[in-house]
Each structure stands twice: as structure tokens, then as C-alpha cells.
Amino acid sequence: MEFLLNPYYMQLITFIIINAILGISIYLTLSTGQLSLGNAGFMSVGAYTSALLTLKAGVPLYAAVPLGGAAACLLAAIIGIPTTRLRGIYLAIATLGFGEVVRVIILNLKITNGALGLSSIPSMGVMLSKGIAAFGLAGGIGGISVRQLGSIAVILILALILGFLIFFALRLSSSRLGRAFAAIKADEHAAEVSGIDTRYYKLLAFFMGAFVAGIAGGLAAHITFYIGPKDFAYHRAVEILLFAVLGGSDVVWGPILGAVLLTVLPEVLRFATEYREMIYGAILVLMMAFRPQGLISESTLALWRTKLTRQPKIAGQDKVTRRTTP
Amino acid sequence: MTLLLEQVTKQFGGLAALTDVGFTVNPGEIVGVIGPNGAGKTTLFNLITGVLAPSSGRIIYQKQSLVDFKPHKITELGIARTFQNIRLFEHLTALENVVVGAHCRMKAGLWQGIWRTAAQRQEEKNIREKARELLNLVGIGEDELSLAGALPYGKQRRLEIARALASQPDLLLLDEPAAGMNESETDDLQILIKKIQELGKAVILIEHDMGLVMNICDKLVVLNFGKKIAEGIPKIIQDHPAVIEAYLGKEED
Amino acid sequence: MFLQQLINGITLGSTYALIALGYTLIFGVLNIVNMAHGEIFMFGAFIGLILATKFNMSIFSALLGAMVAGAVLGYLMERLALRPLRRRKVSELAPLISTIGVSIFLESLALRLFGPQAQSFPSIYAAQLFEVGGLKISAVQIIILAISFGLMVALRFWLAKTRLGKSIRATAENIETANLLGVDTQKVIVLTVMLASALGGGAGVLVGLAFNAIEPTMGITMGFKGLAVLILGGLGNITGAMVGGLLLGIAEIFSVAYGVSSYRDAVAFGFIILLLFLRPQGIFGSKEQQGGR
Structure with a gap:
């Protein structure tokens, strides 16, 4: 317990969850076969909108974060209507360019405080601790201080959001819209001729990705207290892409696994921190060469499913071993 | 009338793929579109399904012009198709x-x-x-x-x-459904297409297998170099001199 | 004033054109947007700098050395990051992602090798100024203009007249047909990537001279501009890349001259986004090359 209450680990968990949410954002767009490299840009829009709304307009946090997502969505509409007409490479470059334009604008605006970025953004943890204190638990509970309670509450809220998004993505993939997405990803032309309004669904997927990225940005802003334009540059876009490439983008678990691995890796391996970008680069190249579908693909899941259902004995053992591993 | 084509022309940068093609498809009718490779058969399907827009001419489906409709909308109106090279998910x-x-x-x-x-x-x-x-x-x-x-x-x-x-189409477009099939498979296909007709659907069939076409089509439209050179019931088409020269004659090479 | 800015714009634009040529050559032959081109360019700049300062080479030998270094990097990238993908059918996005990997790898490697701080070429060339009818042209500008236009003309000539150049064009036209015609497409692909990377390395030295500051992160900035020009000119279009580069250079210089200097780096992509609305196939691209359907 002591170990888990360590602020360092709590922070790590929040970062893992935020990255997992970003993983879902790129997954949603990719599920129609569109590679958007603009999610770092959408994230920054969400982060700045939410931060500025709380800082300058006094909007409460719980309203500011969704508004950040909405702002990202609005921008996605402007950028998406011409770009979702584009296929593959053009879309990737156009969205990358969009992220760059957003970054330069943020760098130059007064309200965003330019290169210095925004600091002392209202913190979610502090807000929640105050709430808990007002609830009569100012002294903490069971040896856990009110600050720690705040941090736990932050993690719970983030986990709830992530949980909902996973639920959303899973339900989506087995619904009429999800099938349309999958059909577009498999063969856009055949999908169109099968009666699917491909343009509409591609735009919808683009919006959903932007909204989720915007939310992740807003959450990140209120957890790190500071945001600057550098946080959302090319490297951020590549990092989000990496979640999907490493984990896989067939099923929602892929990018989540990618996000978890890539967030934990630099913390666990010292040399991984030092050579982080090089390792990232190598992962991208190696995955494309040897396992372009990512670590988890549809067939990996199918394999596990058959293992768990068709061979009860082995499946039982499997479950046991899987439970005991953390 | 299910489908009406009138003077449909399609040009690709000055090259005419189809010129003034017109014919009709009645409810429940099986219409075969035949002609040598490159005669413009698949282009015709692409025009009907809205994948391509005609350069000129009219395509009317159940009294509604299809020109300017997007492919998914046309599918919704009741026209479905298959592809020459299979395109499944x-x-x-x-x-x-x-x-x-x-x-x-x-x-x-x-x-x-x-x-x-x-x-x-x-x-x-x-x-x-x-x-x-x-x-x-x-x-x-x-x-x-x-x-x-x-x-x-x-x-x-x-x-x-x-x-x-x-x-749930009223008109089904089949682009060389028997391509690559052996004889017994083709026979099964023939039965299937007949069944589809019995469901009250009209079918346009692009096919090179003349046996199949002659057996099941109510009407044939013959294209050559993007022009319609003949139209009629299979028996008449079989003996049509222009068809023999353009299409069957070519097969003998 | 206007003419002076125009000359500055053309000088800058000619280096952009040189970078974009590298992108467009590779796209033409392989249908790949090489996201690592900017980093190869940046490596070229550093190699040129080291040769000029540490080894006291002349600027021309340094340029040559940078081009060789670019070619070597291009070769390695082709072998390690592109060829493995050609062995099987992969999505068109796979090489894009793979070269993104190469790009961040090289950038990080450069940070380790050369350090994060900006470095500059000896200023002997920049000092010399020529005045022609009230216009100031520096020796550097003349060198940049001469070399980049020289390289562009040589490239056009080489592609049009030589046997190898013709096989590159044949491969760009249609790789299967070229194969049937007896073109060793594997060799052509390697050569194209090396040639494009050599151009990139050379452009690195020229930009180093023009801006008088090179740093590991310049690969991304300049790479983005090359990408912008690539789209501006139409993917795979050599004339388009040249004209697009010049246009972007001029547009940037004028945006600086007329007071929006801090937005300079957004000009390129502002251009692209506008263009994508109006003409997705690029200024010089034909309908078949367009991104829209």
C-alpha cells in the first residue's frame, strides 16, 4: 500500500491512463483505415482550451475538459471536411501539417503565452482534495492523507473515463457503425458500393478521434499543471502513432497495450530513457518489417479465445497463470 | 421499366469508352451484356452504380435519374453489384x-x-x-x-x-460471375441466378461464358469498342452478322 | 526592396526545391513519402560542417562529402527500412511509418553525436557582398543559387538522356512493365534512394551556409517544408518540386518582410491546407495523381 501511494507511482499510473486514452483516439480514426497524425494537434487544442477556460474564465474543471474536447472536434470539422476526401498518404501529411500549424499558432498567440506555455493550471488533484476535505475528511482516512486521497480520486476518475472509452470502442466495433468502419478499412470502394456512406463515416471517425484526443489533452493539462507548445510537437504525434503501431490497431486492446508498454518502459529501464527516441524509431521500423499488424491483432485474440474455450483444461491453467502475473 | 439508359457516353480524356449506349431493363428480366474485352462493359456498370459519372446521356432507374447520385445512395435506391475481381471484406x-x-x-x-x-x-x-x-x-x-x-x-x-x-436490390449487376468457375460450378450459378430472378429481381449480367448467357438471358446487349452493335433475344443475337464478326469471330483467333 | 526580397526568396526557395526533389524522386519511383529525408538532410549539413571546420576542406569538397554521406545513409535506409517491406504486400502506410521511425532515430542519433546546440559554418563567405544596381547579393547566395540550379539542371539532363536516368523514369512510370523490359528495378530503387539522399545531404550544406546555423532539430523543420513543397508541386512531379520550392521560399521571405515573421514556419503548411481545399492534386499534378477520389 505504501508503495502504491508513492506519488511517483501514482503519477505514472495517471500518465499510463492518459496515454491509453490517446491510444484509443488514434485507434478510432484508424478503424476506418485513416492514419491521422494530427492527434497531437487536437490534444493541444483540448489542453489549451481547457486550461485557458479554467485560468482566465473561471470555468469549472468538469466543464472545461469536455469543452476542450468540443473545441478539438470543431477544429476537426474545419480540417476534416477537405482532408477526409484524401486517401492514405495525403491525409497523414495533411494532418501532420495541421498539427504543425496549430503548434506555430500557439507559439505566437499572446493568450497561450507563446513558447513559455501556461503554468499553474488548476489541478484536478487539488480540486478533488478540497472536495474531500469539505466532505469532512480533511484529516485523511486510515493513515492516507487528504492529498493522497485526491490523487486516488484522480486516478479513479481517469480510470472511469478510460473504462467508458474501452466499453464504447468494444460496443462500437460490434455494431452497425463499427462494421461500416471495418468495411471501409478493408475496401473503401466495395464499402461505398455496398451502400455505406464512406465519406460520412470517415468524418465521424475523424471527429471521434479528435474529441478523445482533446479530452486527453484537457485531462493532461489539469494533471501536470503546465503545458507548452513543445509538449505537442512532432514527437508527440509520433509517440501516439507508436501506441497503435506497437500494440496493433485491429482491436482496441492493441493501442492500449502499446500505451502501457511505452509509458512503463522508460521508467523501468534506465537506458531506455536515455535512448528513448532511438528505441522508438527502431520499434517503428522493426514492427513494419516483421509485424505490421502490431502485437495484438484480431487473430491473436481469436487464438486466445479458442485456447480459453475449446480446451478447458489448458484454459484453466492459463487463467490461473494469468491471474497470478501482475 | 426498371432501368433505362439513353445515349450514355463516357470519355476518358478524349478517349471514348462508351458511345451513345442505350437499352432498357424490365422488372424481373435478365439482361446479358456481352462483347470482347475492352468493349466498355465494366465501364457501363461503373456508370450505373455511380462510381463514374457519364460524360453525357441519361440513366434512369424507376423514373429517377441516377446521374449525380453517389454510389452508396444508388445502392440504397435498389441497385447492387458484384465485381469482376472479387472485392470482399x-x-x-x-x-x-x-x-x-x-x-x-x-x-x-x-x-x-x-x-x-x-x-x-x-x-x-x-x-x-x-x-x-x-x-x-x-x-x-x-x-x-x-x-x-x-x-x-x-x-x-x-x-x-x-x-x-x-x-435488397431490385436490380442486381453481376460482373463476370462465372469467371474462373468449372462446369458444375457454372451450372449451380445458373440455378442461383434463376432463383434470384424468381425473387422478382432484375439482373444485368456481364459474362464471357456464352453457354450461360444463352441459357438464362431474356435479352442480350452486345457492345464493341464502346458502341452497342446489337440487342435482342439470345437466338437472334446468335445469328446476328455484326455480332459474329465482332465478337464470336474474334474468339476464333 | 521588392527585388532584394525576391532574390532572397529565390535563394531560400532553391534550397527548398533541392530538398523537395529528393522527396519527389523517391515518391516517383517507390510511391513512398520518405519521412526521414529531412534528417538525412540534417546529417548532410553536419558532415559538411565537420569536413569544412575540422578537416579544413573547401566548401565544395565539404559539399561533395555531405552528398556522399547522404547517399550512404540513403543506402542504409533502403536496406534496413524499405526493402524488408517490399518482400510482402503491405499497406501503403507501412513505409511511411517505417521512415518516420528512421527519422526520429536519426534525429536522436544526431543529438548524441553533434550535441543539441546550434553550430555554424565559418563566416568567410557570408562577409563578401556584391552590389549590383543597388541589390546586395552575398557570395553564399551566389554559391547556393549556382549549386542548386546546377544540380537541378544536371538531374533533369541525367534523367532525360542517360540510360540509368531513363530506367529510373521507366520504373517510376510502371514498376512491373519496367521489370518486364529488363530494367533491374531493385538496382534502380537503391540508386534512386541514394541519389535523392545525396541531394538532401547537399541541400543540408547549402542551407547551413544560408542560415548560418545548423542543429539536429532542423531536420524536422526543413523536412516539413520539403513535404509542403512535395504536395504543392504534386507528388512525384519534378518540375512541380522545383517551382513549388521557389514559390515557398519567396512566400516565406515575403511573410517575414511584411511583418508576420513569427508565423514563417506555418506558411508552408498554411499553403498546403489551402491547396488541399482547392486542388488536391497539387499545382502541377495531373488528375490521376490526386489525393481525392
């Missing part, structure tokens, strides 16, 4: 492929799918039942859980027809 199961085909006949929106409302579940159930019926109709009912890409060639062709039928 390979990573989806056979059943899912057919269910995707029914997309435009389903209503469930985003949130209904997320919350699995009663109406959505009922719709899913109905569609799955219908999709199974279609798989049985084309004769691959036992393969519903196989991935489309893993099915043998002949079954893929049938699955594509089932997917097209799922959109």
Missing part, C-alpha cells in the same frame, strides 16, 4: 460481409449501438437471420463463420452475390 466473416451489405437497410445509430437498445438488438437479430437465409440461398450456409478471405474462390463469388442481395 476479407478480414470479416462471411456472415459479417452479408450484414455489411444490409447496412443501408438498417437504422441503428451510434448510441443505439453503444447502449444496445432493445430496438437495436432486435434489428441485429433480424438482420443476422436474413443474412443466414441469403448465405443458404447462395449455398454457403455452413461457412458463415469463416473469414471471407479464407473461402475458396467459388464460394467467394457466391458470398459476393449474397452481400449484394443483402441490400
Whole structure:
């Protein structure tokens, strides 16, 4: 317990969850076969909108974060209507360019405080601790201080959001819209001729990705207290892409696994921190060469499913071993 | 009248792929479109399904002009097609492929799918039942859980027809459905197309297998170099001098 | 004033054109957008700098050395990051992602090798100024203009007249047909990537001279501009890349001259986004090359 209450680990968990949410954002767009490299840009829009709304307009946090997502969505509409007409490479470059334009604008605006970025953004943890204190638990509970309670509450809220998004993505993939997405990803032309309004669904997927990225940005802003334009540059876009490439983008678990691995890796391996970008680069190249579908693909899941259902004995053992591993 | 084409012309940068082509398709009729390779048959399908826009001319489906409609809208209006080179959603199961085909006949929106409302579940159930019926109709009912890409060639062709039928078309366009099939498979296909006709659907068939075409078509349209050179019942077309010269004559080379 | 800015714009634009040529050559032959091109360019700049300062080479030998270094990097990238993908059918996005990997790898490697701080070429060339009818042209500008236009003309000539150049064009036209015609497409692909990377390395030295500051992160900035020009000119279009580069250079210089200097780096992509609305196939691209359907 002591170990888990360590602020360092709590922070790590929040970062893992935020990255997992970003993983879902790129997954949603990719599920129609569109590679958007603009999610770092959408994230920054969400982060700045939410931060500025709380800082300058006094909007409460719980309203500011969704508004950040909405702002990202609005921008996605402007950028998406011409770009979702584009296929593959053009879309990737156009969205990358969009992220760059957003970054330069943020760098130059007064309200965003330019290169210095925004600091002392209202913190979610502090807000929640105050709430808990007002609830009569100012002294903490069971040896856990009110600050720690705040941090736990932050993690719970983030986990709830992530949980909902996973639920959303899973339900989506087995619904009429999800099938349309999958059909577009498999063969856009055949999908169109099968009666699917491909343009509409591609735009919808683009919006959903932007909204989720915007939310992740807003959450990140209120957890790190500071945001600057550098946080959302090319490297951020590549990092989000990496979640999907490493984990896989067939099923929602892929990018989540990618996000978890890539967030934990630099913390666990010292040399991984030092050579982080090089390792990232190598992962991208190696995955494309040897396992372009990512670590988890549809067939990996199918394999596990058959293992768990068709061979009860082995499946039982499997479950046991899987439970005991953390 | 199900479909009416009038003086349809399509040019690709000055090159005419189709010139002044016109014919009609009546309800429940099987119309064969034949002609040598490059005669413009697939272009014709692309024009009818809205994949390409005609340079000039009119395409009328059930009294409505199809020009300027997008392909998905045309499918919704009741025209479905298959492709010369099979285009299935390979990573989806056979059943899912057919269910995707029914997309435009389903209503469930985003949130209904997320919350699995009663109406959505009922719709899913109905569609799955219908999709199974279609798989049985084309004769691959036992393969519903196989991935489309893993099915043998002949079954893929049938699955594509089932997917097209799922959109409940009144007019079905089949682009060389017998290509690559052996004799017994072609016989089965013939029976299938007849069954589709019995369901009251009109069919336009592009096909090189003359035996099949002569057996099942009510009418033939012969294209050569993008022009219609003959039209009529199979018996007459068989003996038409222009057809023999352009098409059958070519086969002898 | 206007003419002076125009000359500055053309000088800058000619280096952009040189970078974009590298992108467009590779796209033409392989249908790949090489996201690592900017980093190869940046490596070229550093190699040129080291040769000029540490080894006291003349600027021309340094340029040559940078081009060789670029070619070597290009070769390695082709072998390690592109060829493995050609062995099987992969999505068109796979090489894009793979070269993104190469790009961040090289950038990080450069940070380790050369350090994060900006470095500059000896200023002997920049000092010399020529005055022609009230216009100031520096020796550096003349060198940049001469070399980049020289390289562009040589490239056009080489592609049009030589046997190898013709096989590159044949491969760009249609790789299967070229194969049938007896073109060793594997060799052509390697050569194209090396040639494009050599141009990139050379452009690195020229930009180093023009801006008088090179740093590991310049690969991304300049790479983005090359990408912008690539789209501006139409993917795979050599004339388009040249004209697009010049246009972007001029547009940037004028945006600086007329007071929006801080937005300079956004000009390129502002251009692209506008263009994508109006003409997705690029200024010089034909309908078939367009991104829209």
C-alpha cells in the first residue's frame, strides 16, 4: 500500500491512463483505415482550451475538459471536411501539417503565452482534495492523507473515463457503425458500393478521434499543471502513432497495450530513457518489417479465445497463470 | 421499366469508352451484356452504380435519374453489384460481409449501438437471420463463420452475390460471375441466378461464358469498342452478322 | 526592396526545391513519402560542417562529402527500412511509418553525436557582398543559387538522356512493365534512394551556409517544408518540386518582410491546407495523381 501511494507511482499510473486514452483516439480514426497524425494537434487544442477556460474564465474543471474536447472536434470539422476526401498518404501529411500549424499558432498567440506555455493550471488533484476535505475528511482516512486521497480520486476518475472509452470502442466495433468502419478499412470502394456512406463515416471517425484526443489533452493539462507548445510537437504525434503501431490497431486492446508498454518502459529501464527516441524509431521500423499488424491483432485474440474455450483444461491453467502475473 | 439508359457516353480524356449506349431493363428480366474485352462493359456498370459519372446521356432507374447520385445512395435506391475481381471484406466473416451489405437497410445509430437498445438488438437479430437465409440461398450456409478471405474462390463469388442481395436490390449487376468457375460450378450459378430472378429481381449480367448467357438471358446487349452493335433475344443475337464478326469471330483467333 | 526580397526568396526557395526533389524522386519511383529525408538532410549539413571546420576542406569538397554521406545513409535506409517491406504486400502506410521511425532515430542519433546546440559554418563567405544596381547579393547566395540550379539542371539532363536516368523514369512510370523490359528495378530503387539522399545531404550544406546555423532539430523543420513543397508541386512531379520550392521560399521571405515573421514556419503548411481545399492534386499534378477520389 505504501508503495502504491508513492506519488511517483501514482503519477505514472495517471500518465499510463492518459496515454491509453490517446491510444484509443488514434485507434478510432484508424478503424476506418485513416492514419491521422494530427492527434497531437487536437490534444493541444483540448489542453489549451481547457486550461485557458479554467485560468482566465473561471470555468469549472468538469466543464472545461469536455469543452476542450468540443473545441478539438470543431477544429476537426474545419480540417476534416477537405482532408477526409484524401486517401492514405495525403491525409497523414495533411494532418501532420495541421498539427504543425496549430503548434506555430500557439507559439505566437499572446493568450497561450507563446513558447513559455501556461503554468499553474488548476489541478484536478487539488480540486478533488478540497472536495474531500469539505466532505469532512480533511484529516485523511486510515493513515492516507487528504492529498493522497485526491490523487486516488484522480486516478479513479481517469480510470472511469478510460473504462467508458474501452466499453464504447468494444460496443462500437460490434455494431452497425463499427462494421461500416471495418468495411471501409478493408475496401473503401466495395464499402461505398455496398451502400455505406464512406465519406460520412470517415468524418465521424475523424471527429471521434479528435474529441478523445482533446479530452486527453484537457485531462493532461489539469494533471501536470503546465503545458507548452513543445509538449505537442512532432514527437508527440509520433509517440501516439507508436501506441497503435506497437500494440496493433485491429482491436482496441492493441493501442492500449502499446500505451502501457511505452509509458512503463522508460521508467523501468534506465537506458531506455536515455535512448528513448532511438528505441522508438527502431520499434517503428522493426514492427513494419516483421509485424505490421502490431502485437495484438484480431487473430491473436481469436487464438486466445479458442485456447480459453475449446480446451478447458489448458484454459484453466492459463487463467490461473494469468491471474497470478501482475 | 426498371432501368433505362439513353445515349450514355463516357470519355476518358478524349478517349471514348462508351458511345451513345442505350437499352432498357424490365422488372424481373435478365439482361446479358456481352462483347470482347475492352468493349466498355465494366465501364457501363461503373456508370450505373455511380462510381463514374457519364460524360453525357441519361440513366434512369424507376423514373429517377441516377446521374449525380453517389454510389452508396444508388445502392440504397435498389441497385447492387458484384465485381469482376472479387472485392470482399476479407478480414470479416462471411456472415459479417452479408450484414455489411444490409447496412443501408438498417437504422441503428451510434448510441443505439453503444447502449444496445432493445430496438437495436432486435434489428441485429433480424438482420443476422436474413443474412443466414441469403448465405443458404447462395449455398454457403455452413461457412458463415469463416473469414471471407479464407473461402475458396467459388464460394467467394457466391458470398459476393449474397452481400449484394443483402441490400435488397431490385436490380442486381453481376460482373463476370462465372469467371474462373468449372462446369458444375457454372451450372449451380445458373440455378442461383434463376432463383434470384424468381425473387422478382432484375439482373444485368456481364459474362464471357456464352453457354450461360444463352441459357438464362431474356435479352442480350452486345457492345464493341464502346458502341452497342446489337440487342435482342439470345437466338437472334446468335445469328446476328455484326455480332459474329465482332465478337464470336474474334474468339476464333 | 521588392527585388532584394525576391532574390532572397529565390535563394531560400532553391534550397527548398533541392530538398523537395529528393522527396519527389523517391515518391516517383517507390510511391513512398520518405519521412526521414529531412534528417538525412540534417546529417548532410553536419558532415559538411565537420569536413569544412575540422578537416579544413573547401566548401565544395565539404559539399561533395555531405552528398556522399547522404547517399550512404540513403543506402542504409533502403536496406534496413524499405526493402524488408517490399518482400510482402503491405499497406501503403507501412513505409511511411517505417521512415518516420528512421527519422526520429536519426534525429536522436544526431543529438548524441553533434550535441543539441546550434553550430555554424565559418563566416568567410557570408562577409563578401556584391552590389549590383543597388541589390546586395552575398557570395553564399551566389554559391547556393549556382549549386542548386546546377544540380537541378544536371538531374533533369541525367534523367532525360542517360540510360540509368531513363530506367529510373521507366520504373517510376510502371514498376512491373519496367521489370518486364529488363530494367533491374531493385538496382534502380537503391540508386534512386541514394541519389535523392545525396541531394538532401547537399541541400543540408547549402542551407547551413544560408542560415548560418545548423542543429539536429532542423531536420524536422526543413523536412516539413520539403513535404509542403512535395504536395504543392504534386507528388512525384519534378518540375512541380522545383517551382513549388521557389514559390515557398519567396512566400516565406515575403511573410517575414511584411511583418508576420513569427508565423514563417506555418506558411508552408498554411499553403498546403489551402491547396488541399482547392486542388488536391497539387499545382502541377495531373488528375490521376490526386489525393481525392
